[in-house]
Amino acid sequence: MSSKGKKPVVVYGASGYTGRLVCEFLRQYQIPFIAAGRDGKRVQEVMDKLPGIETADYEVAEVSNETDDLAKLFKGAKVVCNIVGPFERFGEPVVQAALEAGVHYIDTTGEPAFLEMVKDKYGAKFADKGLLLAPCTAYMYTPAEICARICLEDGDIDTLEVVTAGGFVPTFASTQSIYSLFSHDAKYLKNNVLEAWVPGKGYEVYVPGFAVNQLVHPWAGGNLPHVFKEHPTVHTVRQFSGNTDRDLMEGVIAMQQQFEEEVRSIKSESKRKATLDAMVDAVESFMPPRELTLVNRSCDIATGTGSAGGRKVVIQSTSPYTQTGVIQAATVNMLLAQPPAKVGFATACEAVGHHYLLGQLKSFFPLKLTITDV
Ligand SMILES: NC(=O)c1ccc[n+]([C@@H]2O[C@H](COP(=O)([O-])OP(=O)(O)OC[C@H]3O[C@@H](n4cnc5c(N)ncnc54)[C@H](OP(=O)(O)O)[C@@H]3O)[C@@H](O)[C@H]2O)c1
Numbered sequence: 001m002s003s004k005g006k007k008p009v010v011v012y013g014a015s016g017y018t019g020r021l022v023c024e025f026l027r028q029y030q031i032p033f034i035a036a037g038r039d040g041k042r043v044q045e046v047m048d049k050l051p052g053i054e055t056a057d058y059e060v061a062e063v064s065n066e067t068d069d070l071a072k073l074f075k076g077a078k079v080v081c082n083i084v085g086p087f088e089r090f091g092e093p094v095v096q097a098a099l100e101a102g103v104h105y106i107d108t109t110g111e112p113a114f115l116e117m118v119k120d121k122y123g124a125k126f127a128d129k130g131l132l133l134a135p136c137t138a139y140m141y142t143p144a145e146i147c148a149r150i151c152l153e154d155g156d157i158d159t160l161e162v163v164t165a166g167g168f169v170p171t172f173a174s175t176q177s178i179y180s181l182f183s184h185d186a187k188y189l190k191n192n193v194l195e196a197w198v199p200g201k202g203y204e205v206y207v208p209g210f211a212v213n214q215l216v217h218p219w220a221g222g223n224l225p226h227v228f229k230e231h232p233t234v235h236t237v238r239q240f241s242g243n244t245d246r247d248l249m250e251g252v253i254a255m256q257q258q259f260e261e262e263v264r265s266i267k268s269e270s271k272r273k274a275t276l277d278a279m280v281d282a283v284e285s286f287m288p289p290r291e292l293t294l295v296n297r298s299c300d301i302a303t304g305t306g307s308a309g310g311r312k313v314v315i316q317s318t319s320p321y322t323q324t325g326v327i328q329a330a331t332v333n334m335l336l337a338q339p340p341a342k343v344g345f346a347t348a349c350e351a352v353g354h355h356y357l358l359g360q361l362k363s364f365f366p367l368k369l370t371i372t373d374v
Pocket of ligand 1: 065
């Protein structure tokens with residue numbers, strides 16, 4: 001594909017549950033895109049079923065998960081949205097290709113090992129080229145960060161407790177990614193030092209809109225402890241995620257306990273990796289139904305405190321996975337309009353602004369923002 005007349009955005013993993021949502025919302029922003037994946041026929045079949053696709057300006061590309069092939073595809077574009085996970089397995093060639101082709105990179109990962117690897121290995125290289133490297137541009141991370149950043153608008157906040165509680169149905173790749181999350185210590189920030197959570201333990205938290213407390217979990221520790229590690233005033237960050245389906249959450253916690261006993265205890269690294277790969281490969285492929293606006297609710301909460309109290313910021317909304325489609329497309333929209341406010345390893349909130357992203361979420365979903373003193 002010549003780079004002349006090239007579409008400005010490549011959605012890699014367009015055939016997946018989330019990839020198609022990103023394409024759907026790029027269409028809402030009237031942004032031309034390339035829908036890419038390892039199987040062009042499958043990508044086309046998915047695109048053919050996208051609501052309103054007849055008015056989208058797009059083309060389909062088949063590409064392998066190899067750096068050279070991906071870089072050739074990305075050349076001449078401005079942004080790549082990477083939605084192929086588990087990212088620890090498939091992500092690095094995509095980051096390398098984005099750097100080689102000189103395009104901004106955003107993805108939907110929440111895998112901390114991948115996050116730390118790209119930050120350390122590629123953050124400065126992206127910054128040198130004036131490019132953004134923004135993993136976690138997705139539900140579970142961006143709305144929670146919007147809440148956290150609104151807390152920080154009061155200058156005396158040094159401690160953040162962040163909770164994401166959604167009624168979502170995990171997708172195939174999300175389920176596979178859970179094993180990748182469990183393979184590493186989930187970390188929180190305690191007085192400027194990253195500490196490991198005790199694995200396999202859930203926490204009860206109050207979530208507005210629910211009569212009974214919800215069961216949440218550090219999941220993989222979240223991105224915010226890493227994002228705020230070098231922050232001048234914030235010294236402590238604890239981030240939790242949960243599904244409002246209690247059975248599902250109890251299942252996730254039991255799964256992690258079993259994983260600790262049966263996989264993390266294996267001494268040989270190669271044997272441990274082989275066991276992990278076998279577990280990931282054993283997850284049967286499935287495609288959950290599209291979310292229902294009136295059923296699949298979401299709630300993101302950040303409580304920010306300092307010596308003299310603080311504030312609690314809550315976003316109540318709907319359709320968590322669909323929010324990822326908007327968050328990605330809205331970030332792309334701003335990146336095409338102006339350079340990012342921060343380059344190198346950064347979040348979408350830092351690059352395009354948390355109030356902008358909040359506004360875009362409000363444009364597409366019923367959304368209630370509540371700010372209270374605590
Ligand atoms: N933070 C969040 O809230 C959030 C939200 C959504 C997604 N995510 C993450 O985003 C990732 C994708 O999720 P999803 O919901 O779209 O999952 P999905 O429906 O299972 O789709 C996975 C995508 O990856 C592609 N893929 C799988 N194996 C591949 C390989 N070996 N080479 C190239 N492409 C491959 C699939 O292509 P085929 O169709 O050809 O198999 C498909 O396009 C997951 O890691 C998930 O955890 C996070």
